[in-house]
Amino acid sequence: MNIANITLDTLAPSWLPEQLEASILRLDKLDPNISGNKWFKLKYNLEAARSEGRQHILTFGGAYSNHIAATAAACREAGFRCTGIIRGERPPVLSHTLQTAQDMGMQLEFISREAYRDSRLSFENRPDTYIIPEGGHNAAGARGCEEILSLLPTARFTHILCAVGTGTTLAGLINSAAATQTVTGIPVLKGAGYLEAEVQALLRPGQTSHWQLLHDFHGGGYAKVKPALIDFINTFFAETGIPTDIIYTGKLVKAFRELIHQRYFADNSKVLLIHTGGLQGNLSLPPGVLSL
Ligand SMILES: *Cc1c(COP(=O)(O)O)cnc(C)c1O
Numbered sequence: 001m002n003i004a005n006i007t008l009d010t011l012a013p014s015w016l017p018e019q020l021e022a023s024i025l026r027l028d029k030l031d032p033n034i035s036g037n038k039w040f041k042l043k044y045n046l047e048a049a050r051s052e053g054r055q056h057i058l059t060f061g062g063a064y065s066n067h068i069a070a071t072a073a074a075c076r077e078a079g080f081r082c083t084g085i086i087r088g089e090r091p092p093v094l095s096h097t098l099q100t101a102q103d104m105g106m107q108l109e110f111i112s113r114e115a116y117r118d119s120r121l122s123f124e125n126r127p128d129t130y131i132i133p134e135g136g137h138n139a140a141g142a143r144g145c146e147e148i149l150s151l152l153p154t155a156r157f158t159h160i161l162c163a164v165g166t167g168t169t170l171a172g173l174i175n176s177a178a179a180t181q182t183v184t185g186i187p188v189l190k191g192a193g194y195l196e197a198e199v200q201a202l203l204r205p206g207q208t209s210h211w212q213l214l215h216d217f218h219g220g221g222y223a224k225v226k227p228a229l230i231d232f233i234n235t236f237f238a239e240t241g242i243p244t245d246i247i248y249t250g251k252l253v254k255a256f257r258e259l260i261h262q263r264y265f266a267d268n269s270k271v272l273l274i275h276t277g278g279l280q281g282n283l284s285l286p287p288g289v290l291s292l
Contacts, residue, residue: 001039001077011273013239014258019267022256024242025152026150028249031073033100036277038070038170040144041136046078048140049130057082058123060116062222063095065245066278067135074172078215083107085123096283126277137166138246142202145172148274157181157272159265161256163188163248164213167195169276171202171280177209185213186255188248190221217255223247225285229254234291243292245278246285252276 004183006029011022018085027036034042038186057080061068068084084101090110096136102108111119113280123131132138145168149160159176164170164185187195195213219229225246233250237243244250256273282290 001031001034001074003022003030003151005031006151007226008154009242011151011240011242013257014203015260016048017260018144020260020265020269021270022130022273023157023229023271024273024275025148025154026242026275028087028243028275028279029149033280034077035066037145037148038067038136038277039074039143040148040172041067041168042071042074043144043147044140045130045132045136045138045144046074046080049080050078052130054130055081056126056129057132058085058129059132059136060085060087060120062087063091064097064281064284065135066097066247066281068101068106069097069280071132071136072104072106075106076104081085081105081107083109085116085119086110087113099278100280129242135166135168137168137198139202142171142175145169146176147172149173149176154272157270159184159271160274161186161252163252163273163276164192164195165248167187167199167213168202169210169274170213171199173274174199174209174211175202175204175207179185179208181209183209184252185211185226186217186252187213187215188218188222188251192218214255214259217251217258219251219254224255226283230289231236232257237290237292242275243279243282244275245281246290247281248278249275 007026011024084106135137149289160183231255
């Protein structure tokens with residue numbers, strides 16, 4: 001895990017018009033497991049656990065969750081015991097994500113989908129345990145993401161684009177963006193109309209930057225991977241050498257191209273894409289589908 005690995009790369013795919021400038025902040029280079037934004041969401045949660053004297057981290061997720069993989073790796077690095085409460089029955093063969101998390105020392109507990117929703121309650125009041133909500137979605141998570149834009153010089157950008165799951169990362173970006181910047185979130189879930197309120201709840205009082213969620217780029221819904229997305233990811237990598245993932249960042253860059261076609265950006269806009277990582281999720285695809 002090394003913050004100094006993060007770079008700000010100029011982005012110049014063939015479809016970028018001359019009147020626009022684009023760069024991508026490569027949080028994916030931080031670490032193969034504690035990938036991208038997940039480290040920033042965990043940072044102040046782990047710090048709170050430590051200062052409260054709790055040695056055990058407990059969190060929640062699905063079989064392909066980047067958050068589960070990142071929590072396992074970060075807890076190993078920081079010396080916490082950790083448990084992942086996983087939605088669904090234990091499968092005969094663990095997904096790549098879950099196997100990696102287990103290999104890094106995470107205790108996996110599987111619980112039925114019905115019980116999962118309210119399961120947090122049954123783990124509260126354990127004095128040694130610090131609970132991180134699914135996806136790292138809390139104020140400490142957003143606070144960590146407020147540090148992303150100051151890693152490298154990003155003040156000159158007019159637009160900031162980021163993929164959205166829970167909206168925690170986006171909230172951190174909005175809280176730390178300049179009033180002159182527009183922060184645009186691309187939800188990867190279908191029917192995620194609740195997100196506006198969830199993001200709003202994590203914003204600091206009085207923050208003034210412009211932001212919006214664009215709900216038309218989920219590509220069929222969460223973890224739906226259509227052939228057009230695979231083609232896009234492969235072509236984008238061949239052209240730029242930048243790998244993207246099938247759940248979040250592939251959809252983000254594809255949305256960027258579609259927004260250019262829609263003339264969403266005024267001439268001379270300078271667009272910053274946040275590469276939030278997630279590349280470990282690509283390993284759940286059969287080999288050979290992606291040529292990264
Ligand atoms: C989890 C994740 C996101 C979504 O972050 P939120 O803070 O939940 O919106 C985006 N990109 C990648 C690669 C992720 O793993």
